[in-house]
Amino acid sequence: MNDEFYMDLALRAAWRYQALTLPNPAVGCVLLDRGGRVLGIGAHKKAGFLHAEANAVFAALCDLDANFAQDFAREYAREFGVKFQNLEALKSALLQPSFTYDFILNRHGGLLRGACAYVTLEPCAHRGRTPSCAELLAQLGLSRVVIGTRDTNAQAAGGAEILRRGGIEVKFDVCRAAATELAEPFYLAREGGFCFI
Numbered sequence: 001m002n003d004e005f006y007m008d009l010a011l012r013a014a015w016r017y018q019a020l021t022l023p024n025p026a027v028g029c030v031l032l033d034r035g036g037r038v039l040g041i042g043a044h045k046k047a048g049f050l051h052a053e054a055n056a057v058f059a060a061l062c063d064l065d066a067n068f069a070q071d072f073a074r075e076y077a078r079e080f081g082v083k084f085q086n087l088e089a090l091k092s093a094l095l096q097p098s099f100t101y102d103f104i105l106n107r108h109g110g111l112l113r114g115a116c117a118y119v120t121l122e123p124c125a126h127r128g129r130t131p132s133c134a135e136l137l138a139q140l141g142l143s144r145v146v147i148g149t150r151d152t153n154a155q156a157a158g159g160a161e162i163l164r165r166g167g168i169e170v171k172f173d174v175c176r177a178a179a180t181e182l183a184e185p186f187y188l189a190r191e192g193g194f195c196f197i
């Protein structure tokens, strides 16, 4: 399997939520372990909730460590009064971002060290309603991040620099045309020209 294959998986995951993420871009992420096995696939589903990278990381950690998922569900229920029927319901839920990012950073246990991420759009650098995805991936100790297209949003750009400073190999422009097409409604909406009719 080559980089284009995995980026295509990330693009497909993102398209399921196309336009539902506005005013944010639709973004997809695929995580692989060092042996090339898919650990998690994530998409950004709705503005104000987890970004694609965090969704993929969360799904991967739930699968890799049953205690991670159980403890998360218990602490989430205590904090927000929300319970999940099963693991799939937990992995597909719209989770409160700050709580989830903090839990991931406290409890990842180095399980994603050396992993590789395919992200359709450059991971964000800024802390907005959610923490920075570039910082998250750097703290998890990934070895490589493959990016579809650059983030031209001045506020969010710069993720690649954070990754490189964290010792992560960064590769740009894999399936760039398709990744740009995915992000197009976001750019149009930002310019005020996007219309569903």
Ligand SMILES: [Zn+2]
Pocket (backbone or CB within 6 Å): 051, 052, 053, 123, 124, 131, 132, 133, 134
């Ligand atoms: Zn992000």
